[in-house]
Amino acid sequence: MAVSTSNQKRKVVINPVTRVEGHGKVTIQLDENGHVERTRFHIIEFRGFERFVQGRMYWEAPIIVQRLCGICPVSHHLAASKAMDVVAGVDQVSPTAEKMRRLMHYGQTYQSHALHFFHLASPDLLFGFDAPVEKRNVLAVLAEYPDVARKAVLMRQYGQEVIKATSGKKIHGTGSLPGGVNKNLGAAERDTLQARVDTMIEWAVEGLELCKTITKADLDKLVKFGSFESNFMSIVAEDGCMDLYDGKLRVIDADGEKIFDQVAPADYLDYIEEEVRPWSYMKFPFIKSLGKEKGWYRVGPLARVNACDYIDTPIAEKERQEFMALGGGRPVHATMAYHWARMIETVHAAEKMKELLADPDLQGTELRRKGERRNRGVAWIEAPRGTLFHHYEVDEQDKITLANLIVSTTNNNEAMNEAVRVIADQYLDGKEITEGLLNHIEVGIRAYDPCLSCATHALGQMRLQVRLTDARGHLIDEKLRG
Amino acid sequence: MSNEKMTILIDGVAVEATEGQTILQAAADAGIYIPRLCNHKDLLPGGHCRICTVKINGRPGSSCTFPVADGLVIENDTDELNAMRRAIVEMLFVEGNHYCPSCEASGNCELQALGYRLGMINPEYPYQEPKNEIDATHDDVYIDRDRCVLCGRCARASVQLDGKRVFGFDGRGLGTRIAVNSPDGLGGTNLSVDDRAATICPTGCLRVKGQGPDIPVGQRAYDSTPIGSDIERKQTVKQAT
Numbered sequence: 001m002a003v004s005t006s007n008q009k010r011k012v013v014i015n016p017v018t019r020v021e022g023h024g025k026v027t028i029q030l031d032e033n034g035h036v037e038r039t040r041f042h043i044i045e046f047r048g049f050e051r052f053v054q055g056r057m058y059w060e061a062p063i064i065v066q067r068l069c070g071i072c073p074v075s076h077h078l079a080a081s082k083a084m085d086v087v088a089g090v091d092q093v094s095p096t097a098e099k100m101r102r103l104m105h106y107g108q109t110y111q112s113h114a115l116h117f118f119h120l121a122s123p124d125l126l127f128g129f130d131a132p133v134e135k136r137n138v139l140a141v142l143a144e145y146p147d148v149a150r151k152a153v154l155m156r157q158y159g160q161e162v163i164k165a166t167s168g169k170k171i172h173g174t175g176s177l178p179g180g181v182n183k184n185l186g187a188a189e190r191d192t193l194q195a196r197v198d199t200m201i202e203w204a205v206e207g208l209e210l211c212k213t214i215t216k217a218d219l220d221k222l223v224k225f226g227s228f229e230s231n232f233m234s235i236v237a238e239d240g241c242m243d244l245y246d247g248k249l250r251v252i253d254a255d256g257e258k259i260f261d262q263v264a265p266a267d268y269l270d271y272i273e274e275e276v277r278p279w280s281y282m283k284f285p286f287i288k289s290l291g292k293e294k295g296w297y298r299v300g301p302l303a304r305v306n307a308c309d310y311i312d313t314p315i316a317e318k319e320r321q322e323f324m325a326l327g328g329g330r331p332v333h334a335t336m337a338y339h340w341a342r343m344i345e346t347v348h349a350a351e352k353m354k355e356l357l358a359d360p361d362l363q364g365t366e367l368r369r370k371g372e373r374r375n376r377g378v379a380w381i382e383a384p385r386g387t388l389f390h391h392y393e394v395d396e397q398d399k400i401t402l403a404n405l406i407v408s409t410t411n412n413n414e415a416m417n418e419a420v421r422v423i424a425d426q427y428l429d430g431k432e433i434t435e436g437l438l439n440h441i442e443v444g445i446r447a448y449d450p451c452l453s454c455a456t457h458a459l460g461q462m463r464l465q466v467r468l469t470d471a472r473g474h475l476i477d478e479k480l481r482g
Numbered sequence: 483m484s485n486e487k488m489t490i491l492i493d494g495v496a497v498e499a500t501e502g503q504t505i506l507q508a509a510a511d512a513g514i515y516i517p518r519l520c521n522h523k524d525l526l527p528g529g530h531c532r533i534c535t536v537k538i539n540g541r542p543g544s545s546c547t548f549p550v551a552d553g554l555v556i557e558n559d560t561d562e563l564n565a566m567r568r569a570i571v572e573m574l575f576v577e578g579n580h581y582c583p584s585c586e587a588s589g590n591c592e593l594q595a596l597g598y599r600l601g602m603i604n605p606e607y608p609y610q611e612p613k614n615e616i617d618a619t620h621d622d623v624y625i626d627r628d629r630c631v632l633c634g635r636c637a638r639a640s641v642q643l644d645g646k647r648v649f650g651f652d653g654r655g656l657g658t659r660i661a662v663n664s665p666d667g668l669g670g671t672n673l674s675v676d677d678r679a680a681t682i683c684p685t686g687c688l689r690v691k692g693q694g695p696d697i698p699v700g701q702r703a704y705d706s707t708p709i710g711s712d713i714e715r716k717q718t719v720k721q722a723t
């Protein structure tokens with residue numbers, strides 16, 4: 001498809017093949033002196049999200065939207081349910097409903113983080129960024145670190161079982177609905193999960209230790225790699241505690257000072273604006289008060305660990321303190337620190353699951369509440385990859401008239417562009433896209449765990465297209481991977 | 483009506499029947515399931531869907547409308563008939579927009595359950611992708627015509643059980659649609675949420691508002707046993723005694 005924008009006499013070419021297959025597409029533009037002028041990281045996955053639910057009934061949203069993303073369906077399922085709680089007039093779901101949903105969410109976080117770290121990131125970390133592509137995959141991990149690989153598989157499985165016990169299915173369940181949930185946790189289901197939860201904490205801690213050991217061994221390089229300073233956004237509890245499921249919005253600046261705090265979901269539009277740029281399908285959200293240039297931010301594990309005041313589970317809190325020491329009183333900014341933060345959260349999620357499984361509220365019988373219908377519902381959740389916003393307008397007849405979703409990867413859009421720019425700056429040598437550059441870009445993007453199929457391609461190899469252009473935009477070199 | 487007993491033969495099995503019964507009823511009483519969709523035990527037969535087609539003395543006929551007669555020889559569970567039934571179910575799928583995974587009726591839907599029971603994998607017919615808008619004008623009930631199979635159950639229930647005339651058919655052929663007797667949509671009719679018509683739809687088309695998938699996966703009507711199992715269970719009991 002070629003679109004001519006007549007006023008600019010410029011041709012924007014959208015490659016339909018790339019669109020379907022979901023490559024990550026990177027363009028690096030050089031200036032007159034051959035230095036990196038700017039980079040663009042294109043993602044093309046999230047168009048038309050909102051259209052799917054327009055005209056549908058509001059209680060269908062939680063099961064419709066989870067189909068839109070193959071990577072973290074539970075996050076969409078829960079975010080839509082929470083937004084539709086508001087629409088259904090339910091400000092507080094029953095304790096059983098809240099805890100079932102939380103358990104589902106921690107199960108999802110646990111399995112998603114385990115997948116990310118062990119299957120996607122650990123090959124880079126264990127074998128080095130420059131290792132041949134054939135080596136940097138989970139099969140190689142399986143061959144050389146069989147115990148790590150085996151545990152990784154079982155950790156994922158555990159998370160999926162938690163999801164199944166709370167939503168009815170391992171993927172695309174129906175557990176959560178406006179006003180509550182459709183089931184509680186049976187005693188037998190609880191017992192099976194409880195029997196292994198200590199092991200899950202133990203293995204998460206092992207994974208974290210592994211991540212720390214690797215990181216510390218190469219700290220100087222890793223701290224600099226693709227790094228830059230930024231603002232951070234995360235949901236936190238009222239007292240500033242980490243809360244992955246619910247809370248108010250906090251944004252801190254590069255020094256850790258609060259830009260705003262305790263913003264309620266319903267007010268998000270007063271604080272966040274989304275910019276559309278002609279070259280990208282994805283929007284670029286920014287903090288209104290700071291403007292487009294300075295208002296971008298990062299979300300996800302690193303942002304959450306930086307932004308919260310403390311974590312309410314003992315092991316994760318101890319680890320958080322050790323981690324924060326890296327920043328010396330400021331937030332940690334290193335791109336590769338995402339992995340470390342992710343593993344702290346993995347431990348936290350496991351500790352939370354243990355806490356919940358011991359809670360008799362999960363066997364409670366008040367599943368769903370009703371209330372006075374409202375026309376607008378906004379909610380958010382900390383999805384594994386970062387803050388996820390769901391906003392719906394619903395008419396008098398219960399039909400959805402508008403949906404606005406800001407997904408984690410969109411929130412991290414500018415940050416990923418920035419990471420690619422820094423890496424290109426650090427590793428571009430001359431006018432050629434080397435294997436090394438390609439590898440490093442891949443590793444950098446992966447730290448942000450963008451939820452596009454290219455990031456989780458078979459065996460962890462990313463589908464990536466990198467183009468190098470001169471100051472006038474002429475193609476100098478191009479490389480394709482995956 | 484007399485209660486005269488008679489015997490019919492279904493797939494080679496002798497089945498006792500009572501005068502006035504349809505073939506479908508007599509089979510069900512004997513624990514033999516004949517696939518059906520528009521039929522409902524509380525309604526007079528409509529004969530719309532033809533899924534209940536059997537061979538009666540060698541000739542095809544709908545078993546939900548055909549009265550029993552002594553000595554009838556019926557073919558029911560044959561490859562030929564099941565393939566024909568599967569083809570009808572497939573056509574019903576492509577004539578609507580059925581996205582089961584995001585449908586609140588999934589797991590409790592008779593159309594979907596028939597698809598499973600009859601071994602439908604992927605429809606071979608081209609999707610028609612009709613454009614419908616949900617009629618949500620009623621406070622408590624809505625119609626999503628994307629999921630209508632034109633079985634007419636709602637229309638019959640309204641007349642026969644509720645003493646109203648809320649639903650009827652409109653148009654012909656592929657253009658046929660379920661209609662309501664008000665220009666203002668369902669909200670303009672005298673349908674009440676307590677009417678039998680409001681909950682008699684076999685699919686996710688005519689639904690009470692606000693429910694969503696409120697029955698957990700695993701406990702839904704067809705999660706563990708295929709459609710028709712309730713009827714076939716009777717047979718097991720019979721043979722055991």
Ligand code: SF4
Binds near residue numbers: 580
């Ligand atoms: S009505 Fe039945 S067949 Fe149609 S989408 Fe819903 S569950 Fe599937």
Ligand code: SF4
Binds near residue numbers: 630635637682
């Ligand atoms: S609305 Fe339901 S009951 Fe009525 S004709 Fe359509 S499918 Fe049958």
Ligand code: FES
Binds near residue numbers: 521530534545547
């Ligand atoms: S069930 Fe007999 S025609 Fe529909």
